[in-house]
Amino acid sequence: MRNWLFLLVCTLLSLSTAVPVGAFDKKEPTTPVTLYKADVRIDPTEKRVAGSVEIRFWPKDASRAYLHLYPLTFTEEHKGKLWDELLGKHVGLGTYDSNRITVQGKPVSVKRTGDLLEVPLGKAKTSEPIMLKLDFEMTLPQNEGRMSYDEHALWLGNWLPILAVYDQAGWHLDPYEPIGDPFFSENANYQVNVTLPASYQLASTATDKAATVDSSVRGEKTYRLQAMNVRDFAMVVMDSTYHSLENKVGNTEVRTWYRDEDFMGQAERNQLAAVESLGYFNSQFGGYPYTEYDVVRTGGSINGMEYPSIVFLDGRHFMQEGNTGIITAVHETAHQWFYALIGNNQVEEAWLDEGLAEYASLAFLSAKYPKLGASRVLGRLEYGTIVSSYAEEKLRPWQTLHAFPDNESYSALVYSRTTSMLWMLREVWGEARLHEVLSQYVQDNRFGIASGATWKTLLSEAAGEDSSAFLDYWLKLDGTKQEEAAAWLERQRQNHRNLGQPIKEGQVEK
Ligand SMILES: [Zn+2]
Numbered sequence: 001m002r003n004w005l006f007l008l009v010c011t012l013l014s015l016s017t018a019v020p021v022g023a024f025d026k027k028e029p030t031t032p033v034t035l036y037k038a039d040v041r042i043d044p045t046e047k048r049v050a051g052s053v054e055i056r057f058w059p060k061d062a063s064r065a066y067l068h069l070y071p072l073t074f075t076e077e078h079k080g081k082l083w084d085e086l087l088g089k090h091v092g093l094g095t096y097d098s099n100r101i102t103v104q105g106k107p108v109s110v111k112r113t114g115d116l117l118e119v120p121l122g123k124a125k126t127s128e129p130i131m132l133k134l135d136f137e138m139t140l141p142q143n144e145g146r147m148s149y150d151e152h153a154l155w156l157g158n159w160l161p162i163l164a165v166y167d168q169a170g171w172h173l174d175p176y177e178p179i180g181d182p183f184f185s186e187n188a189n190y191q192v193n194v195t196l197p198a199s200y201q202l203a204s205t206a207t208d209k210a211a212t213v214d215s216s217v218r219g220e221k222t223y224r225l226q227a228m229n230v231r232d233f234a235m236v237v238m239d240s241t242y243h244s245l246e247n248k249v250g251n252t253e254v255r256t257w258y259r260d261e262d263f264m265g266q267a268e269r270n271q272l273a274a275v276e277s278l279g280y281f282n283s284q285f286g287g288y289p290y291t292e293y294d295v296v297r298t299g300g301s302i303n304g305m306e307y308p309s310i311v312f313l314d315g316r317h318f319m320q321e322g323n324t325g326i327i328t329a330v331h332e333t334a335h336q337w338f339y340a341l342i343g344n345n346q347v348e349e350a351w352l353d354e355g356l357a358e359y360a361s362l363a364f365l366s367a368k369y370p371k372l373g374a375s376r377v378l379g380r381l382e383y384g385t386i387v388s389s390y391a392e393e394k395l396r397p398w399q400t401l402h403a404f405p406d407n408e409s410y411s412a413l414v415y416s417r418t419t420s421m422l423w424m425l426r427e428v429w430g431e432a433r434l435h436e437v438l439s440q441y442v443q444d445n446r447f448g449i450a451s452g453a454t455w456k457t458l459l460s461e462a463a464g465e466d467s468s469a470f471l472d473y474w475l476k477l478d479g480t481k482q483e484e485a486a487a488w489l490e491r492q493r494q495n496h497r498n499l500g501q502p503i504k505e506g507q508v509e510k
Contacts, residue, residue: 032058032129033229034188038160041195042237047149050137053161057132057188062124065132066164066173068183071096072115073176074141082178085407087143088301094141098161102133114175116164134161143300146312150299152259154237155312157305158183160192162232165345167449174347179410180354180401181305183232184345187447190227194235195220201242203257203294204235205309210291227309229289229447231343234307236296245271249279252288256295256329262318266325270295270317273326277333280364284435285337286442293336295329304328306335306357323372327365334360342445349452350410351397351475355418356438362419363431377423383412384420391477398452398475413477421474428493437462463492 040051059065074094078087101110103121111118124130138159140149146157158176165172165184172184194202198221202208206225214222227233241260245267246253254275258267274295282288294310297318305312311332317325338356339346346353362380366373390396390409397413404410426434441450441458452475459467465488472478473485 034058034163034186036160036162036188036190036192036233038190038192038233040193042154042200044149044154044197044200044237044239047140047142047154048137049140049154049156049159052133052135055132055134055161055163056129057163058129059121059124059126060166061171062121062126064121065119066171067117067119067132067134067161068158068164069096069098069115069117069136069161070158070176071138071141071147072112074143074145074147078178080178082406086178087145090142092142094139096136096138098134098136100133100135104131105133116173116175117161136161144302145300146302146305148300152239152241153298155296155298155300156236157234157307157312158232160233163188165449172345172347174401177347177401179404179407180350180414181339181346182401184343184347185231186343186449187229187231190225190230190233192225192227192233192235193222194225194237195222196237199240201238201240202235203238203244203255203296203310205230205233205307207290207292207309208294209253230308231340232307234310234312236294236298236310236312238296242297247271247275249275250282250287251291252278253292254278254295255292256297258297258318259315262297262315263320266318266321267297269321270313270325270329273329274333276368277330277361277364278336280367281334281337281360284363285360285439286446288336289341289446293333295332304332306332306339308340309336311335326369326372327361327376330361330364331357334358334364337442341447342442343449344451345449347401349398350401350414351418352450352452352455354414355397355422356441358415358419359422360438362423363426363435380416380419381423382416384416384418387412387417387477391479396475396477417474417477421470424474424489425492428489429496433462433496463488464495465491 034055034057036053036055038051038053040049042049071094075096101108101119103119108120119132121130140147140154142148147159148155162185165186174182176182196202198215198219202223204225206227212224238257242257244255244257246255256267256271256274278288278293290309292309296310296312298312298314300314302312302314313325313328317328334357338360339353344352362373362377365376390413395409395413397417437458445454456467456471469481469484470488473481
């Protein structure tokens, strides 16, 4: 009787999670949306960015707000292997001044701790919007990381002041760290005016093609950019050696930006990978809601870095023929779902965005580039299933970023271990069913924030039973749960086999 009921519930659940592709309702967020209005002037010769940002938001903590001013991180020297791996050994410091900060038009005195600014809000109410304004001027640091420059471009990741998140757990005030992507932010609308010398071009989180460009002042131009309902705002300022390849995927214009000096054939392969993977993810996980997606060649050695509607790929992926450009373009494109569309706390639960993005990219590679896909899957399984030495060190995927001592453990646990877990599930459920569940996760959480707990609830519902032991074994490396996790997976295999088949008395598993 119990088994009958269980199978019935499974069937109903799997029917209810079968979302037809493209069936998203275009729902708008119900809570008031924060608006960032920035006006900046960029001097590519002096590597200077100066201007102001006004942030209109509904405070969740009436007494104060916190702003991350991440560029402050790069005005000071950082020592150690992890910083060297992120920034390179030859680092030029940047400068950052933010001397005037007002709340509702009145200057306030703020408290700075590291790259964090505490702004008193006076007599704010959580029911009314408040306006915070900040003037800033910075010169870019020179390093191998997410915000820097070379002779042809300035790439600006995590450059604009951004509100820290306040939720049921309180304030999330994590500093910039040299491991993982130490960011956590909520969706907002952005209106950004950028003034540049006339000979420069720009690609950003906004729909750049739809920007109005004011060229009324001789020798310069001002882009008026808009990005609605995005988690952050990044951009790259490029000189005239940059060109773009463009293809339309559904409603989205995909553009890969490359340089004269690059190997054109590889730029084309990167563009094809971005185009095909965007189309594949649309079909598997629900439609991409933005009308432009830029893949931009930068300098540095960041490998790849995701931002909403724009990703950075460093020059090594463009200079010669190879698969790394394809692999990185696909992984960063997967982040357009797992990080950008569905946010999460990337400091506390990096496995959630990295693991799901890497799984999704392996699923795409396996479908479109089978040989490459198979070798990538094998690699992830190899690193993701043999982790006893990490368990001995009490390391695990589901832990905060600063608990990872090095990039090797971070990669093996956050990427390979989580991907291996999802690949196991794929093998027992089949691709279609796993992707239905992922698609449900996307639909439930798009434009919002998900958590490991969100995923656990969804997985348990889809499985028809509590998934704690399975997740504890895979993501918390709890060895005491190994047998239980294996049994859980085996039951999933049996149940999946039985699903959709006529069930006769006596045929039900014992
Ligand atoms: Zn990633």
